[in-house]
Amino acid sequence: KAGVTQTPRYLIKTRGQQVTLSCSPISGHRSVSWYQQTPGQGLQFLFEYFSETQRNKGNFPGRFSGRQFSNSRSEMNVSTLELGDSALYLCASSFRTSGGADTQYFGPGTRLTVL
């Protein structure tokens, strides 16, 4: 089974621009979660999408948004980029059973640099 894939792997943007990152989950997985990893703040949860609906959201400003398509692929968008948005953005997928006994599997990440 193919793993979680993320595109692009690297991005360089300038302040004020917007960016869209893509994540394709493992086949059969219906939940996609996004995390931001920075040296200062560590790994922080951004949001989770399941069945095309945002289920949970972390403590990030409204500039961070996402969506999920019917094939479970997800995109996240960051508008009006700031220097502090430079980070590794990780996507994770899981099946999301009703009992909650799921494990999240991560993609390789997208390295975003904001200049």
Next chain:
Amino acid sequence: AQTVTQSQPEMSVQEAETVTLSCTYDTSESNYYLFWYKQPPSRQMILVIRQEAYKQQNATENRFSVNFQKAAKSFSLKISDSQLGDTAMYFCAFRRAQGAQKLVFGQGTRLTINP
């Protein structure tokens, strides 16, 4: 809110030695999941081991085992017969059993295996 603490920012051992990484967490939940992930220099987050809080038996995966002390809210990872390929950042993570797929991560322990 749940918190996860890893008190060892860095550790270094010789190849073939046994090493234990510490993790404590704080939660009022009675049922939850705990994970250890490793992140090698490639930045790919890889699941090492998972523990269900309702199970008293400690999880093991080949050379990796945990010491789960629910009352003490402690979840340490033991790596036996360490190998050069074990060199990585190791993250302890917590997730509630129901609902949110949100993982709460510790700050990580940088483990170096020396030849």
